[in-house]
Amino acid sequence: MIGQLLDTLLLTARDVIPIAVILFGFQLGVLKRPIANWRKVVLGFIYVIIGLTFFLVGLEMALFPIGESMANQLTSPEFLHPNGEATPFIWQDYFWVYVFAAAIGFSTTIAEPSLIAVAIKANDVSGGTIGIQGLRISVAIGVAFGIALGCFRIVVGDPIHYYIMAGYIVVVIQTFYAPKMIIPLAYDSGGVTTSTVTVPLVAALGLGLATNVEGRNPLIDGFGLIAFASLFPIISVMAYAQIVEYLTQRRDNKKNLEEHKDAL
């Protein structure tokens, strides 16, 4: 374990050097400004390297094994058919896989700090029509549905690009009808939600599924869950904005109608 930590430390230091060179290079070479309290900045970089090292070793030891072992246990014949029937499995047999995938997607997204920050900003821009909770829940539903659908795809073994293509078509159609100000935010929400902790777990779940379900190849079928998790929030966020807009319009129309009646 100590050896693994030291190896990772060296590799991490190598990975962080480029960003340090870029920031210091621009600060000193282009802006020609000294670095304000450089001691603190250097200490910060050292913390980043130490933190990344522990984090990567921890991922290797905890999150990948959790994802793999959940996929293993949820697809084991003893769990799927406790009575020992020998029928070939159909996709409905993997019901709990989809539930687990959706639960992981929903719960990690709702707790994601960067999403909360984005939701607060969106609430500001929209003048309060886009609710903070509403946005968070719609992103979380998008991620949950995306990962569950991605698991279904791995189980049945369909080519991934049909699903992604269909998703893109929905996104393009919605783009023409959704309120303009939500569009960049919706596009960003796909990338923002998949956090550092969720990504490795979800990746391991997909690879574990593809390894355990008969007839699937991990290299071809195992990846793609993260792509689903980044695509569906775009759809659900735009849908949320469309629903809010529709309800507001309907309420306004009603109000106008009543005022009209009163005037008569």
Add this chain to the structure above:
Amino acid sequence: MAALKQLFTSMFNSFKDLVPIIFVVGFFEIFILQQAPDHLGSILIGLIFIVLGLTFFVFGLEMGLFPIGESLAEALARKGSIVWLVIFSFSLGFGTTLAEPALTAVANEAAQVAAESGAIQSHPQALAEYAMGLRLTVAISVGLAILLGVIRILKGWPIQYLIIGGYIIVMVLTAFAPPSIIGIAYDSGGVTTSTITVPLVTALGVGLATVIKGRNPMLDGFGLIAFASLTPMIFVMLYGMIFL
């Protein structure tokens, strides 16, 4: 004493990231599967490492990287030199992506899977080269994405045409790319944009849109991440077409 308190707060916040996972996995293990996860001991040690790692990582980012990155982004936007701004955008996307932990982890995993299926040779050297190749490809594509996004903010182009154009390129390339790279390519879009990249890139976008006249920081400042999740798909498929 204050520093210690700050450390504990930060540690608690990192732990909070893991709570939903622990809760959901625990619920399934206890009520549905009625088993314990395999290797429970090393998983617990690993979880402690993750909390420790995230704590130091975020602490360090807030101490060093973010202040200097944000002030640089703002200063360069104010300076008004387009050439330097463009070079900076590319470098920022490239550098932050190379250091992104989720990408490192997934690239290593992808190399292992590729070796097990016989797509690449299975000695450590070949694995490391494949993983590094993937990461460099993604880093270059995120660099280009941020560059393109910054030019979009400068010119005020509407985002949707660029994104739809990107989708069309993704679809065309999918028809030609080897099947063994398609899943990884699609995933690489979502993997790239997390802990380091998102805050720095958002700071650059919002900073730029604030400085330029006639731009709404909220409308024009967002959208950089969207490009950064799209271009890696295109470039990783190209990488697969060339090297696999």
